Amino acid sequence: MKCRHCDTLLFNSFLNLGMAPPSNAYIEENEINHYEKKLPLKVSVCHNCWLVQTDDYVSADSLFSSTYAYFSSTSSSWLSHAKSYVEKITDELILNKNSTVVEVASNDGYLLKNFVEKNIPCFGIEPTESTAAVAEKIGIPVIRKFFSSELAYQLVQEKGAVDLIIGNNVYAHVPDINDFTKGLKILLKQNGTITLEFPHILKLLQYCQFDTVYHEHFSYLSLHIVERIFKKFGLRIYKVKELSTHGGSLRIYGCHIDDSRHNDSSVQSIMDKEVDFGLLSMDTYLNFQSRVIKIKDDLLGFINEKLLVGSILAAYGAAAKGNTFINYANITREMIRFVCDAAESKQGKFMPGSHIPILSPSALREIKPDYVIILPWNLKDEIIKEHAYINDWGGKFVVAIPSIKIIN
Template sequence: MLCRLCDSERLTSVLDLGATPPCEKFLAPDELDLPEPTYPLHLRLCTDCLLLQIPALITPAETFTEYAYFSSYSDSWVRHAQTFVAQAIERLDLTAQSFVVEVASNDGYLLRHAVAAGIPCLGVEPSVNVGDAARAAGVPTETTFLDEDSAAKIRAAHRPADLVVANNVYAHVPDLRGFTRSLRELMADDGWLSIEVHHALNLLRLGQFDTIYHEHFQYYTVHSAQRALATAGLSVIDVELLDTHGGSLRLWARPTALGATPTGRVADVLRLERDADLHQADGYTQLRPRTEAVRHDLLRFLLDQRAAGKRVVGYGAPGKGNTLLNYCGIRTDLLEYTVDRNPYKHGRFTPGTRIPIHAPDRIELDRPDVVLVLPWNLETEITAQLRHIASWGAELVYPLPALHRADLTSHNEVNSATHSGKTGRGAR
């Protein structure tokens, strides 16, 4: 394995999660007796450029031609996108004469707000099914994978973009340098690029190992993102720390030729990373013991619930949840089923662990004793949605960053200790 950023052979193991199926390959009932391919899930660090990465064992086409994830099913994520569009309009002075392109635009969760503001835009989305949903919502969308060829065609057919948005896609591309050049091709020479991506600082510091799965090929600090963007003549001009996905970066980049001066926030975040020892290889050894502690605490909790005769079900069927379930070896004896708001997943089963997925109203029907939330990064949103389970004495439990119960007695987010005596925080 060579580093996909700098071609170095000097890669060292950070965390080996064993072998798991692709996290979004939910099984239909007639697939349960068929073989299910698994692939190693082994995180490594390039000791030369400090890019965290896993081997590219599956292709984006295998994951994204038809995709089970629809962004609009998260209310908080849609609000996040709406706020971003409003802020970008003000920051960049976007008007009806501007042009915005979003790469991996999903079901139009973000660009619908640009359409509503009268700003010309285009989504670039490889998944046919979610692209259809975007077009049905009135968002112009091209169904294609972004590469250098398709970027040149889009630029020629439309025009260079004043703003290119790449939310939660920069980790999903094995050809990192080629994809970065493609982003630059879409941009006007005085344009802007906005990238949102999970911050490896939180992955390491808080043990967020379930964000590691096969469609995430690399994991960024600002330090490593600067190096990646520089390969296409782009410079990080500003950075924001976001609460989304357990702690993300919003990177604002522009063509290096413009000579724009970075804001002080870039230096501030680089300093945070340096203080966490993430600008040297030794700092990455902290992830393994934190990951093992999460698994041990969660399994101990679930075994205690089973011994007490309590009924435990899940909430959500996100990709990260499948990393958690497979790494911990959780099956239906410990988690009877899970529910999800996405109808695409109803009647299917989680990959590897074969846990059935139902509609959310199943919880109200069965009234279980414990609900384990798999998309823990949406703690505030989901706690509000499930506060009513306290009416029959149920508990709402989040597994990460440390196992904790949600306080269902008030509208404030208060976490109480679990049986193990440990406390933790959910999504930042």
């Protein structure tokens, strides 16, 4: 396998999570006894450009099918994150009715609806039919395609270049990151701005967030690698912001390489932080697997101990993170009775691989589990607050990453 950015042959695979089904391939009841596709889940780092990447086995088309069930608007903290971003960027770039904003992977319109309210022209790019339809219903035009350099050319011909391109949690999910970046360059107006948010690989390694690895998540990004890719395609990062979302993300602000804006000191400061942490040193990667094994063993030890004394265990959050962890640890429905999730589109289905049933959060009140393992640890505060009533019957929340913790 070759590096997706620089084409160097990869031979530093540092994380092996075994065989896993595509993380969003939720199972219907009548499919439970059918053959289920599982693929190796491995991560490598390129010794030439340091792009951390999932080994390539699955084509993007088969991963993001039209039934792909993730709706951004189900998370209230994510909605308020989007709203405050729109307030700030509108002021900073002085956006108005003559501007054009585009969001790549606009999902159900969770972010662009804030521009619609401000009468700032915008449109979304979103290949997933079910989420695009929701966005259109609230007045956001959506191009139902994957973003690429070819689509960018077409859009410039039809609509002209744009003032602001937004990409939240999409850059790490594109198989061809070079072509995607080339597309950003093409679509961006002179003096225009790009903002991209992605989980920071530094936090993944620091806090052992191995469950953020899944087939659809192709790249694990640092400021170093994004700066390198931007440069190759005539773009520049002039500012970076560290965010707490998804366990620690970066929001980078990009422009054309010859833009008059100077680089903010944040760029150099985060570059330095990455070097100090060891992102450009192979040892940092090679000791990661053993830390992952410890987290898995600790959670399995906890589950077995509680099952032996007759406790009822459930989990919260049927998302990609949980699927990675559950499949890697071989957790079955005999161990965790159900996973609850607020997204109606997932309820009544089963987790890929483990086939643990997905129920509405109301199942917590009916079944009264003793322990609820929060799978999306990045949303733990929100989940604990909303479901604090489990304390009424002595129920407790549990998180496993970065280390096992029981929350009373």
